[in-house]
Amino acid sequence: xxxxxxxxxxxxxxxxxxxxxxxxxxxxxxxxxxxxxxxxxxxxxxxxxxxxxxxxxxxxxxxxxxxxxxxxxxxxxxxxxxxxxxxxxxxxxxxxxxxxxxxxxxxxxxxxxxxxxxxxxxxxxxxxxxxxxxxxxxxxxxxxxxxxxxxxxxxxxxxxxxxxxxxxxxxxxxxxxxxxxxxxxxxxxxxxxxxxxxxxxxxxxxxxxxxxxxxxxxxxxxxxxxxxxxxxxxxxxxxxxxxxxxxxxxxxxxxxxxxxxxxxxxxxxxxxxxxxxxxxxxxxxxxxxxxxxxxxxxxxxxxxxxxxxxxxxxxxxxxxxxxxxxxxxxxxxxxxxxxxxxxxxxxxxxxxxxxxxxxxxxxxxxxxxxxxxxxx
Amino acid sequence: xxxxxxxxxxxxxxxxxxxxxxxxxxxxxxxxxxxxxxxxxxxxxxxxxxxxxxxxxxxxxxxxxxxxxxxxxxxxxxxxxxxxxxxxxxxxxxxxxxxxxxxxxxxxxxxxxxxxxxxxxxxxxxxxxxxxxxxxxxxxxxxxxxxxxxxxxxxxxxxxxxxxxxxxxxxxxxxxxxxxxxxxxxxxxxxxxxxxxxxxxxxxxxxxxxxxxxxxxxxxxxxxxxxxxxxxxxxxxxxxxxxxxxxxxxxxxxxxxxxxxxxxxxxxxxxxxxxxxxxxxxxxxxxxxxxxxxxxxxxxxxxxxxxxxxxxxxxxxxxxxxxxxxxxxxxxxxxxxxxxxxxxxxxxxxxxxxxxxxxxxxxxxxxxxxxxxxxx
Numbered sequence: 187x188x189x190x191x192x193x194x195x196x197x198x199x200x201x202x203x204x205x206x207x208x209x210x211x212x213x214x215x216x217x218x219x220x221x222x223x224x225x226x227x228x229x230x231x232x233x234x235x236x237x238x239x240x241x242x243x244x245x246x247x248x249x250x251x252x253x254x255x256x257x258x259x260x261x262x263x264x265x266x267x268x269x270x271x272x273x274x275x276x277x278x279x280x281x282x283x284x285x286x287x288x289x290x291x292x293x294x295x296x297x298x299x300x301x302x303x304x305x306x307x308x309x310x311x312x313x314x315x316x317x318x319x320x321x322x323x324x325x326x327x328x329x330x331x332x333x334x335x336x337x338x339x340x341x342x343x344x345x346x347x348x349x350x351x352x353x354x355x356x357x358x359x360x361x362x363x364x365x366x367x368x369x370x371x372x373x374x375x376x377x378x379x380x381x382x383x384x385x386x387x388x389x390x391x392x393x394x395x396x397x398x399x400x401x402x403x404x405x406x407x408x409x410x411x412x413x414x415x416x417x418x419x420x421x422x423x424x425x426x427x428x429x430x431x432x433x434x435x436x437x438x439x440x441x442x443x444x445x446x447x448x449x450x451x452x453x454x455x456x457x458x459x460x461x462x463x464x465x466x467x468x469x470x471x472x473x474x475x476x477x478x479x480x481x482x483x484x485x486x487x488x489x490x491x492x493x494x495x496x497x498x499x500x501x502x503x504x505x506x507x508x509x510x511x512x513x514x515x516x517x518x519x520x521x522x523x524x525x526x527x528x529x530x531x532x533x534x535x536x537x538x539x540x541x542x543x544x545x546x547x548x549x550x551x552x553x554x555x556x557x558x559x560x561x562x
Numbered sequence: 563x564x565x566x567x568x569x570x571x572x573x574x575x576x577x578x579x580x581x582x583x584x585x586x587x588x589x590x591x592x593x594x595x596x597x598x599x600x601x602x603x604x605x606x607x608x609x610x611x612x613x614x615x616x617x618x619x620x621x622x623x624x625x626x627x628x629x630x631x632x633x634x635x636x637x638x639x640x641x642x643x644x645x646x647x648x649x650x651x652x653x654x655x656x657x658x659x660x661x662x663x664x665x666x667x668x669x670x671x672x673x674x675x676x677x678x679x680x681x682x683x684x685x686x687x688x689x690x691x692x693x694x695x696x697x698x699x700x701x702x703x704x705x706x707x708x709x710x711x712x713x714x715x716x717x718x719x720x721x722x723x724x725x726x727x728x729x730x731x732x733x734x735x736x737x738x739x740x741x742x743x744x745x746x747x748x749x750x751x752x753x754x755x756x757x758x759x760x761x762x763x764x765x766x767x768x769x770x771x772x773x774x775x776x777x778x779x780x781x782x783x784x785x786x787x788x789x790x791x792x793x794x795x796x797x798x799x800x801x802x803x804x805x806x807x808x809x810x811x812x813x814x815x816x817x818x819x820x821x822x823x824x825x826x827x828x829x830x831x832x833x834x835x836x837x838x839x840x841x842x843x844x845x846x847x848x849x850x851x852x853x854x855x856x857x858x859x860x861x862x863x864x865x866x867x868x869x870x871x872x873x874x875x876x877x878x879x880x881x882x883x884x885x886x887x888x889x890x891x892x893x894x895x896x897x898x899x900x901x902x903x904x905x906x907x908x909x910x911x912x913x914x915x916x917x918x919x920x921x922x923x924x925x926x927x928x929x930x931x932x933x934x935x936x937x938x
Binding site: 226227228229230231232233234235251255256260263264265270271272500501503513517518519521522524525526528529531532533535536537 | 602603604605606607608609610611627631632636639640641646647648876877879889893894895897898900901902904905907908909911912913
């Protein structure tokens with residue numbers, strides 16, 4: 187029996203925003219919560235012990251990458267992903283589907299240009315009712331990803347929260363093709379749930395709500411998946427070509443997502459989106475954005491983003507943000523960080539990432555406090 | 563008055579090896595000691611607080627690089643290098659001469675090929691009795707490095723131990739040219755000492771013993787410099803084209819280095835050299851070798867160097883070295899490190915560097931224990 191449980195702490199009187207606690211075998215995830223992405227079972231430039239010290243409640247890792255290297259079997263032999271990467275707190279893994287289909291169609295920007303045509307250098311060999319056959323970028327080996335193999339891999343990885351295998355349709359498709367993909371993705375999710383139920387362990391399974399920016403399809407998806415025994419809901423698929431489209435879609439969708447189970451917005455956690463999505467009732471948000479920004483010298487503060495390469499930084503002997511309690515601000519000045527970045531010192535990336543992740547954790551804490559007071 | 567003082571703790575009965583303590587304003591340096599190199603005022607991939615935790619007694623930083631970026635003035639305004647980089651323990655800076663002349667002649671390997679001819683792309687514009695005029699690789703600005711400007715820059719940086727400005731002659735020069743360089747380098751060192759004496763602060767000044775692999779010149783250099791009021795002696799210049807040449811030279815030289823003051827072998831601290839040089843009475847050794855090895859996945863153990871990329875590492879769920887008390891071995895397995903290296907995760911470089919520096923610190927501790935028991 188899974189120890190997974192969602193506890194609603196407070197429902198705002200002002201919006202759909204809510205404060206909750208997701209209980210897992212590896213501890214509690216306070217929501218709304220930011221979920222940093224450690225694609226390869228590692229947050230970029232920050233080791234797992236430090237990530238734990240940053241009070242990151244939930245960390246995201248990618249099944250696709252881990253399947254290819256070091257392989258789900260190696261992680262299982264290590265005793266699961268927690269032991270492998272030495273993370274004590276909760277982990278969520280995705281199904282691998284998103285990455286496989288991204289490889290097929292390219293990212294959103296690429297996709298908009300190519301109008302959804304298949305990339306020439308695609309490693310995807312075949313998409314059938316069964317699943318997707320693709321070639322490993324590592325050694326060229328053929329890998330079949332199906333609902334069953336994805337769930338099996340995620341069982342081996344052993345994250346606290348796992349995600350159904352779904353199809354990511356390209357956003358430039360006709361309604362008929364989108365409809366076919368929509369039907370198939372729900373069949374795949376149902377198979378994912380069955381595979382999970384055969385061997386639940388201490389894991390929770392999230393469905394992925396689809397439908398692109400078609401409000402009817404989104405509502406239908408929420409209804410289909412809500413009627414099944416999923417532990418929570420990811421909001422995935424194409425969420426539009428900009429933030430406005432996403433917000434418009436989410437406003438319509440969120441009232442159809444069952445409230446007694448937690449939900450997660452897949453791949454989105456920039457500051458602007460958080461501000462709009464938290465009042466809509468989103469519980470958790472994963473994104474590599476804050477750590478990617480950090481590695482580019484963009485440092486988050488409550489007064490806006492600071493650019494470390496800016497000339498004035500070189501003689502700013504105060505911390506990145508006055509009053510910030512993070513390891514970086516407690517120990518190093520803006521001038522020193524500026525110097526490290528200019529000198530291409532690797533510790534620049536670590537220190538900047540620590541600051542940005544700390545900032546995100548603090549920001550979510552502030553959001554929770556505001557919701558508890560019905561200010562959001 | 564400088565708080566600098568060398569305390570001889572024990573002189574081995576078996577060799578010239580000795581255990582000592584170098585007292586500085588920022589604490590004690592146990593000798594023989596390993597001195598990691600943080601060229602830009604930062605150990606590569608490891609931040610200063612962690613370096614302090616590793617019990618690194620003395621850290622090396624390069625005046626040349628710091629002069630160019632962020633500039634000695636910025637570091638001075640920050641309150642000196644200790645404050646700038648947040649290092650609590652002792653620091654040694656070099657004079658900048660080595661880097662300038664390396665740029666001029668290239669590294670040893672390059673030099674052996676080019677037979678000491680000037681590099682085409684040299685940034686050195688002119689060498690005169692006054693000093694060296696070179697072009698900054700950063701912004702093309704002309705910089706004049708002389709004994710006086712080098713000492714002035716090192717005053718601004720504020721390291722506990724600073725080094726005289728010297729000339730590094732190419733190793734393929736005729737005896738007459740070497741002789742001229744030899745004379746000039748000692749005039750430059752004398753001027754360095756005078757500049758230092760005018761404003762000693764809490765700093766100690768080391769001379770640099772020259773003479774290439776010419777035993778007579780080396781002895782003469784030790785005598786010239788030993789007769790002056792330097793606080794210690796670096797052994798620099800060309801130390802031969804391989805370890806054997808260096809050891810042969812050092813065996814002849816070391817009896818001429820005053821024993822009541824500390825000495826330092828510049829730029830050499832590989833494990834093989836340590837083993838040969840410690841019995842000759844060398845006190846401190848700086849090198850970027852252990853951290854460079856770490857970034858290449860070469861991990862030091864008491865049983866030899868482990869190659870992290872080796873296939874067997876992928877399923878080795880033990881630490882790099884059983885019984886190792888370093889942060890890396892306490893928290894992560896060989897398999898995980900192998901994975902991080904293969905996935906090009908930046909934390910691989912940090913964790914490997916921490917392990918290798920810890921190993922060097924432990925190795926020097928063991929050397930000191932062995933000397934105390936007259937086993938070396």
